Amino acid sequence: MDPTHFVHINTGSTEPIYRQLIEQVKRRVAAGxxxxxxEIPSVRELAQALAVHPMTISKAxxxxxxxxxxxxxxxxxxxxxxxxxxxxxxxxxxxxxxxxLEKAAAEARQLELSKAxxxxxxxxxxxxxxx
Amino acid sequence: MTKxxxxxxxxxxxxxxxxxxxxxxxxxxxxxxxLVPGQVVGLLGRNGAGKTSLLEVLxxxxxxxxxxxxxxxxxxQRLDDATRARIGYVPQHNDLFDGFTAEHLLNYFRSFYPRxxxxxxxxxxSRWDIARDKPVRKLSGGQQQRLSIIRALAHxxxxxxxxxxxxxxxxxxxxxxxxxxVEQVLDRxxxxxxxxxxxxxxxxxAFNMAFLSGGRIVLQAPLDELLEEMRLFTGSPAELARLGLxxxxxxxxxxxxxxVLARLPAGRELPAGVQADAVNLEDLFAELA
Numbered sequence: 001m002d003p004t005h006f007v008h009i010n011t012g013s014t015e016p017i018y019r020q021l022i023e024q025v026k027r028r029v030a031a032g033x034x035x036x037x038x039e040i041p042s043v044r045e046l047a048q049a050l051a052v053h054p055m056t057i058s059k060a061x062x063x064x065x066x067x068x069x070x071x072x073x074x075x076x077x078x079x080x081x082x083x084x085x086x087x088x089x090x091x092x093x094x095x096x097x098x099x100x101l102e103k104a105a106a107e108a109r110q111l112e113l114s115k116a117x118x119x120x121x122x123x124x125x126x127x128x129x130x131x
Numbered sequence: 132m133t134k135x136x137x138x139x140x141x142x143x144x145x146x147x148x149x150x151x152x153x154x155x156x157x158x159x160x161x162x163x164x165x166l167v168p169g170q171v172v173g174l175l176g177r178n179g180a181g182k183t184s185l186l187e188v189l190x191x192x193x194x195x196x197x198x199x200x201x202x203x204x205x206x207x208q209r210l211d212d213a214t215r216a217r218i219g220y221v222p223q224h225n226d227l228f229d230g231f232t233a234e235h236l237l238n239y240f241r242s243f244y245p246r247x248x249x250x251x252x253x254x255x256x257s258r259w260d261i262a263r264d265k266p267v268r269k270l271s272g273g274q275q276q277r278l279s280i281i282r283a284l285a286h287x288x289x290x291x292x293x294x295x296x297x298x299x300x301x302x303x304x305x306x307x308x309x310x311x312x313v314e315q316v317l318d319r320x321x322x323x324x325x326x327x328x329x330x331x332x333x334x335x336x337a338f339n340m341a342f343l344s345g346g347r348i349v350l351q352a353p354l355d356e357l358l359e360e361m362r363l364f365t366g367s368p369a370e371l372a373r374l375g376l377x378x379x380x381x382x383x384x385x386x387x388x389x390x391v392l393a394r395l396p397a398g399r400e401l402p403a404g405v406q407a408d409a410v411n412l413e414d415l416f417a418e419l420a
Contacts, residue, residue: 011331014409016355044317051309053171053338054317059355 003041003049017052021060029069029080030096032087038080040070140204142166142290142322148188148198150181150346158184159195160346168289169320171312172351173327173337175420180343182326183223186294189324190220202290216244219288221296225279229268233261233278237285244286255281258307273299284311291315293325297332305329309336330412340412342419350379350419357415364391366405374399380418392418 007024009017028034043061047054061078064070071081087093108118143166150159158181166172176182187193189200191207200207203214227236233256241247256263259277267275276299283291291312297305309332315321325337333340334354341351361379364371368389376393384390392410401407410418 009335011334012411012413014358014411016358017334018355019359047313047317048310050335051306051313052335054313055169055338056355 003045006041006046006049009050009052018056018060018063021057022063025060025064026067026069027096029084030088030093034080034084036080036082036085039073040078040080042077140168141201142168142170142203143189144199144201145189146199148185148195148200150184150188150193150195157346159188159198162198162347164189164341164348164351166290166322166324168322169316170339171316171323171325171337172339172341173325173333173354174341174343175333175416176326176343177420180420181346182343183294185343186220186292186324186326190218190292213245216246216286217289219283219286219291221276221279221283221291221293223294225275227267227275227279227282229266231267232264233267233270234263236267236278237282240282240285247286248284251287252281252285255284255311259304271299273304276300277304280308280311284315287315287319287321289319289321291321291323293323293327295327296325297327297329305332312336330416334412340415342415344420354412358410358412360394361392361410361415362395362407363410363414363418364393364405364407365389366402370402370404373402374405382418 007021009020011017013020015023025034025040034040040061041049043054043057046052046057050057061070065072065078068081068083070078073079104122105118143164145162145164148159148162148164149157151157162185164185174182174185184193188195189202189207191200191202191210194208202210203217205211205214228239231239237252241249255277259274259281261270261274261278261281267278270278276296280296283293297308300308312321312323312325313336316323323336325333327333338353338355339351340354340357341348343349364374364376365384365388367387371389371391374396376391376396378391378393380392382390392415395407
C-alpha cells in the first residue's frame with residue numbers, strides 16, 4: 001500500500017496526530033476500503049511518508065491493535081484484523097460520524113444557528129466534495 | 132516531568148543555569164532541562180525569550196554565570212573529541228567559511244569526524260540544488276542554510292540542535308528536511324532539539340514540546356498529552372476556584388471573568404457558568420510562551 005496516500009493529517013488541530021490516524025484507519029475499515037488481511041504501511045514507511053515522529057505512528061498502531069482493528073503478523077507487519085471481512089452495516093457507519101456531528105451541533109448552538117441553517121451548510125459541504 | 136520512557140542515560144542535563152548579559156536582566160534564570168535519547172523536542176518561546184542563548188549554553192558555546200551542563204555525561208566545557216563528534220548544530224546564522232566551495236567545505240569538516248555519510252551528503256546536495264564548485268559566498272541565503280543543515284547531518288550526530296533551521300526553505304524543502312530528521316531518529320535514535328516558529332513542522336516531528344518563558348522551561352510534555360488534557364477554562368474566578376484547577380496561566384477578562392489554562396480535572400462536572408475549550412499548539416504557544 002502506498003504510504004503517502006494511506007492517511008493524511010491536519011496540523012493546527014486540537015486532535016492529536018495519533019488520534020487522527022486511529023480515526024481514519026477505523027473509518028476506512030468500516031467502509032470496507034481496508035479489509036481483513038490487508039497489509040498496512042510499516043511504522044518506518046508511514047513516519048517517513050508523513051514526516052511524523054515514529055513514536056506517534058507506533059502509538060496509533062498499538063491502540064488499533066488493542067481495539068481489534070489491526071493485528072500483528074508473524075514478523076513485524078501489521079494487517080487488518082480477521083473479523084473485518086466486509087464493510088460494516090450502514091447503521092454502524094453512521095454511528096461513527098456521531099462524535100464529529102455532536103461537536104458541530106454544539107458549535108451551531110453556540111453560534112445560535114437554526115437547525116435548517118446548520119443542515120443547509122452540511123448539505124452544501126457534502127455536495128461540494130462529492131466525487 | 133514527561134512520561135517519555137527514560138530508557139537510557141540523558142543525552143543532555145542542564146541544572147540551575149543562570150545567564151545574563153552585561154548590565155541586562157537575567158536571560159536564563161535557574162533553568163533546569165533534560166533531554167533523553169530519541170526525543171525530538173520542540174523548543175517554543177517568544178522572540179527574545181532566550182532560545183538561542185539557551186541552545187548556545189547547551190552546546191558549551193556560551194558560558195553561564197552559574198549552573199552545570201552535561202552532554203553524554205561529560206561536562207560541556209571539557210568534552211573529549213569523540214563526544215564532540217556526536218553533536219550536530221545548525222545555528223540561526225550560518226557560520227560557514229565564505230571562500231570555500233561547498234565541496235571543499237564538506238571535505239574539510241569530514242576530516243574531523245570518525246563517521247561521515249557521503250551518500251547522504253551527495254543525495255542532499257543534488258536534491259537541495261547546491262552547486263558543489265561555487266564559493267559559499269556566491270550561494271543564496273537559502274542555499275547556505277541548506278548547506279549548513281547538510282553539514283550538521285553528515286556525521287550522523289546523536290544530538291542534533293537546530294536553531295530556526297528552515298526559515299529559507301520552501302514547503303517542499305522543509306518536508307524533505309523533516310523526513311531526514313525522522314530518518315535520523317529511526318536509524319540512530321538521535322536526540323533532536325528543534326527551535327522554529329513554524330508550528331506545523333514542530334507538530335509533525337516533535338513528540339515533546341518545551342516552553343521557554345521567564346528564563347525557565349515552564350513546561351515540557353508530549354504534545355499528544357497536552358492536547359488531550361489541557362483546556363482553556365473561562366468563567367468567574369469563584370467558579371473556576373471551585374474546580375480545584377492547577378492553573379498554568381491565568382488571564383483576567385472583561386466583566387470580572389477569567390481565563391485559565393489548566394489540565395482537565397478527571398471526572399469533575401463543569402459548573403454551568405464555566406466553559407472549557409480544547410486547545411491546539413498555537414493556543415498553547417500563546418498562553419505559555
